[in-house]
Amino acid sequence: AQSVTQPDARVTVSEGASLQLRCKYSYSGTPYLFWYVQYPRQGLQLLLKYYSGDPVVQGVNGFEAEFSKSNSSFHLRKASVHWSDSAVYFCVLRLTGNTGKLIFGLGTTLQVQP
Amino acid sequence: DAGVTQTPRHEVAEKGQTIILKCEPVSGHNDLFWYRQTKIQGLELLSYFRSKSLMEDGGAFKDRFKAEMLNSSFSTLKIQPTEPKDSAVYLCASSNSQNTLYFGAGTRLSVL
Numbered sequence: 001a002q003s004v005t006q007p008d009a010r011v012t013v014s015e016g017a018s019l020q021l022r023c024k025y026s027y028s029g030t031p032y033l034f035w036y037v038q039y040p041r042q043g044l045q046l047l048l049k050y051y052s053g054d055p056v057v058q059g060v061n062g063f064e065a066e067f068s069k070s071n072s073s074f075h076l077r078k079a080s081v082h083w084s085d086s087a088v089y090f091c092v093l094r095l096t097g098n099t100g101k102l103i104f105g106l107g108t109t110l111q112v113q114p
Numbered sequence: 115d116a117g118v119t120q121t122p123r124h125e126v127a128e129k130g131q132t133i134i135l136k137c138e139p140v141s142g143h144n145d146l147f148w149y150r151q152t153k154i155q156g157l158e159l160l161s162y163f164r165s166k167s168l169m170e171d172g173g174a175f176k177d178r179f180k181a182e183m184l185n186s187s188f189s190t191l192k193i194q195p196t197e198p199k200d201s202a203v204y205l206c207a208s209s210n211s212q213n214t215l216y217f218g219a220g221t222r223l224s225v226l
Binding site for chain 2: 032034036041042043044045046049051090092094101102104105106107
C-alpha cells in the first residue's frame with residue numbers, strides 16, 4: 001500500500017542552524033513528491049515539488065529537497081533557519097495514473113528557537 | 115491571480131444543525147478537493163472533482179457529507195446533521211494540469 005512517513009513529529013532547532021526534515025514514501029510507481037508548509041491558522045503552501053530529473057530541487061525561502069529512489073526518501077533541508085520558519089511541514093505523494101490520489105504525511109512541527 | 119477562497123473562516127454549530135462551507139478555486143483550475151484536517155488523523159480526503167464531475171469521495175464520509183460543484187468557480191460542502199466529532203478544519207484545494215495543489219486558508223468548524 002502507498003504511504004508517506006514523517007518519522008519526526010516535532011523538531012526543535014536554534015535560529016541559524018541547519019535543518020533536515022525526513023520523509024519516506026512507499027510506492028511502486030513513479031512518484032510526484034511535494035513539500036508543503038502550514039503556518040498557524042493558514043492553509044498549506046507549496047514549498048517545492050519533484051517530478052523527475054535532478055534529484056535535488058530548490059524551493060522557496062532557501063529550502064531544498066533531495067529525492068532518493070533507492071532510499072524511497074524525499075528529505076527537506078535548509079542551510080540556516082529563521083524564527084519565521086516555525087510551522088508544520090507536510091510531505092505529500094501524488095500517485096501517477098490516478099491524479100486524484102494524494103497521500104499526506106502526518107506532518108512535522110518545526111520550532112525555531114531564537 | 116486570486117488564490118483559493120474559503121468562507122466562512124470560522125463556523126460554530128449546534129449538534130444536529132446543517133452547515134454549508136464554500137470554496138472558490140483558482141481561476142482556470144479543473145481539479146477541486148475537499149479535505150478534513152485534524153491533529154490525530156491528519157488530512158483526510160472528503161471529495162475530489164475534475165471538471166465538475168465527482169471523481170472520488172472519502173468513503174467513510176458519504177452519509178452526512180455532500181460536496182457539490184455548482185460551476186467551475188464555486189463548490190460547497192454540506193454537513194448534515196453535524197456531530198461534535200466533525201469539529202475540525204476543512205480545507206479546499208484546487209489544481210492545474212501540473213498536479214500542484216493550491217490550498218485555501220480553511221474553515222474551522224466547532225460543533226457543540
